[in-house]
Amino acid sequence: MGALILDASVVIGLLDRADAHHARAVDDVETADRDRRPLWVPASAHGEALVAFARADRVSDARDAIAAMGIAVAPITAAIAEAAAGLRARHDALRLPDAIALASARELDGELLTYDDRLAKLAGDTS
Numbered sequence: 001m002g003a004l005i006l007d008a009s010v011v012i013g014l015l016d017r018a019d020a021h022h023a024r025a026v027d028d029v030e031t032a033d034r035d036r037r038p039l040w041v042p043a044s045a046h047g048e049a050l051v052a053f054a055r056a057d058r059v060s061d062a063r064d065a066i067a068a069m070g071i072a073v074a075p076i077t078a079a080i081a082e083a084a085a086g087l088r089a090r091h092d093a094l095r096l097p098d099a100i101a102l103a104s105a106r107e108l109d110g111e112l113l114t115y116d117d118r119l120a121k122l123a124g125d126t127s
Contacts, residue, residue, distance in 0.1 A: 002108075003037060003038040003110030004037045004039055004040070004111055004113050005040050005041070005074070005104050005111065005112045005113065006040065006045065006113050007045055008041075008045040008097070009114055009116050010025050010113050010115060011045060011066065012049050013026075013115065014026065015062055015066070016052070021115045025115075028113060033070065038110075039069070039071040040110065041066070041071050041074065042073075042074050042076065042100050042101050043073055045100075045101055050062050074104050079107055083103035084103040093118075094122065098116070098119050101119070102119075105123070
């Protein structure tokens with residue numbers, strides 16, 4: 001089993017106990033940890049997940065929590081940016097942050113975990 005690439009929806013679920021996906025996110029990450037799967041969040045999704053914390057001037061708290069869960073931030077490399085551009089060009093409804101998450105999963109030879117049904121379907125259908 002390869003790496004598990006976390007979309008912003010998963011990281012937000014992990015960080016916000018009031019989020020509808022909190023319990024599911026915790027379960028999914030604990031399962032990945034038991035399976036010894038590396039956990040990555042694309043830098044763009046990391047930024048998305050931190051917006052509410054930035055508004056509350058608590059980015060360092062969120063950053064520390066993410067690191068404590070063993071989640072590494074994947075940089076947006078040229079290869080990821082180019083793959084994301086190709087995905088975005090082929091799928092008009094795909095937002096660039098979602099294209100980056102999909103491209104990151106492919107470049108890191110991992111599986112994308114998202115709670116966005118549209119993105120999950122696209123992740124299974126795109127080439």
